[in-house]
Each structure stands twice: as structure tokens, then as C-alpha cells.
Amino acid sequence: MASPEQILKEAISMRPLDQARLVDQLIAVLDTPDPGLDKLWAAEAELRLEAFQSGKLKSIALEDVLLKYK
Numbered sequence: 001m002a003s004p005e006q007i008l009k010e011a012i013s014m015r016p017l018d019q020a021r022l023v024d025q026l027i028a029v030l031d032t033p034d035p036g037l038d039k040l041w042a043a044e045a046e047l048r049l050e051a052f053q054s055g056k057l058k059s060i061a062l063e064d065v066l067l068k069y070k
Helices: 004-012 016-030 035-053 062-068
Strands: none
Touching: none
């Protein structure tokens, strides 16, 4: 199997259309749903919601969050 560096070197030498196709295929492979991961995130979301509803977790206004990254 080729190394990531070898694959990148070959991809860089491809025509732009072939590069775009390769990127699309890689994204499709990486974007495959993972039921186990989805289950973990659902549990995390439930824990965060419970913490918020019980007052253990406070919300932050979107404007305040965005100010942090300006």
C-alpha cells in the first residue's frame, strides 16, 4: 500500500478535474455515518441538556461567543 505522502505526491500531479473527483471520493468515505459515534454524541447531548436544565451548566449568548473569535 502506498504511503500518504506518496498518494499526495501523485494527487498533486493530477489534472484539477481528477483532483476534484478524488476529493469528492475521500469526503464520501470519511462522511460515512458511524452508529456507535452517533450514539455517543446523543448520550453527550442528553447529559448536557440535563446539566443545563438542572442549572449545573449555563448558556452563553451567541454574540458573546462570536466576540471571542473576532
